[in-house]
Amino acid sequence: MATFLFDQIIFGPIKSRRLGVSLGVNLLPTDTKVCSFDCIYCECGWTPRSRTQKAILPPRTIVKQKLEEKLTEMFAKNELPDVITFAGNGEPTLHPEFEGIIDDTIELRNLLAPSAKIAVLSNGTMLHKPAVVRALLKIEDNIQKLDSAFDETIRKIDCPASNYSLKDVVKNLKSFKGKVIIQTLFVKGIFKDQIIDNTTEDEVSEWLKLIQEIKPSQVMIYTIDRDTPATGLEKVKLETMQSIGERVKAIGCEVQVSG
Numbered sequence: 001m002a003t004f005l006f007d008q009i010i011f012g013p014i015k016s017r018r019l020g021v022s023l024g025v026n027l028l029p030t031d032t033k034v035c036s037f038d039c040i041y042c043e044c045g046w047t048p049r050s051r052t053q054k055a056i057l058p059p060r061t062i063v064k065q066k067l068e069e070k071l072t073e074m075f076a077k078n079e080l081p082d083v084i085t086f087a088g089n090g091e092p093t094l095h096p097e098f099e100g101i102i103d104d105t106i107e108l109r110n111l112l113a114p115s116a117k118i119a120v121l122s123n124g125t126m127l128h129k130p131a132v133v134r135a136l137l138k139i140e141d142n143i144q145k146l147d148s149a150f151d152e153t154i155r156k157i158d159c160p161a162s163n164y165s166l167k168d169v170v171k172n173l174k175s176f177k178g179k180v181i182i183q184t185l186f187v188k189g190i191f192k193d194q195i196i197d198n199t200t201e202d203e204v205s206e207w208l209k210l211i212q213e214i215k216p217s218q219v220m221i222y223t224i225d226r227d228t229p230a231t232g233l234e235k236v237k238l239e240t241m242q243s244i245g246e247r248v249k250a251i252g253c254e255v256q257v258s259g
């Protein structure tokens with residue numbers, strides 16, 4: 001199916017379902033995906049298993065220059081974004097200069113777009129690195145993926161690199177002491193002859209227990225919206241999404257539901 005890669009370091013602005021008018025920053029290569037997950041629903045397609053050439057990430061200086069150019073242009077047109085979002089072709093926190101890039105972004109935002117938030121969409125696999133955690137604590141929207149409370153389901157849906165530990169990720173998410181937003185994608189279907197469904201009662205009730213432990217400032221739940229690399233996946237019905245949303249509210253947590 002037709003997945004796509006972002007072909008620039010700075011992309012958009014785009015109207016995001018969850019974040020508003022969002023100017024995107026892609027810290028990964030523009031011609032390939034680099035991620036510690038290989039989610040079956042990833043809009044960027046499958047993560048390459050092997051490479052003939054080393055993936056080249058954009059240097060900090062270039063990211064700063066491109067972001068400054070774009071924000072200056074948007075400032076001149078009085079069309080500033082609601083949010084500057086680190087997403088793109090993979091996992092942004094894999095960039096070795098991530099903390100410095102966040103510092104530059106805060107500096108540029110304060111100068112050119114003071115009302116814009118800074119958001120990072122991450123899969124939580126680099127939270128063992130103190131520099132990554134430090135950087136995430138400096139921004140407004142630290143958005144971390146948690147698609148299930150079961151290791152087995154995460155392995156089926158997110159296909160993490162082999163050293164993944166859900167227990168460690170949850171421990172790291174708890175250490176943010178609420179300065180974190182949890183995002184969860186709900187999906188159903190069949191992939192490689194296995195049933196995929198993180199909306200069952202078992203799944204939702206165990207996931208809610210983890211949400212209670214992590215105590216995030218907000219939970220964002222959504223379902224697939226565009227083409228996915230795996231065929232056989234389906235969108236979760238809006239009624240199901242809303243009913244999960246009600247259960248999140250019932251445990252006292254703010255929730256945003258995108259159907």
Ligand code: SF4
Nearest residue numbers: 035037039042090123
């Ligand atoms: S974590 Fe994000 S970028 Fe990585 S495979 Fe999953 S959806 Fe794609």
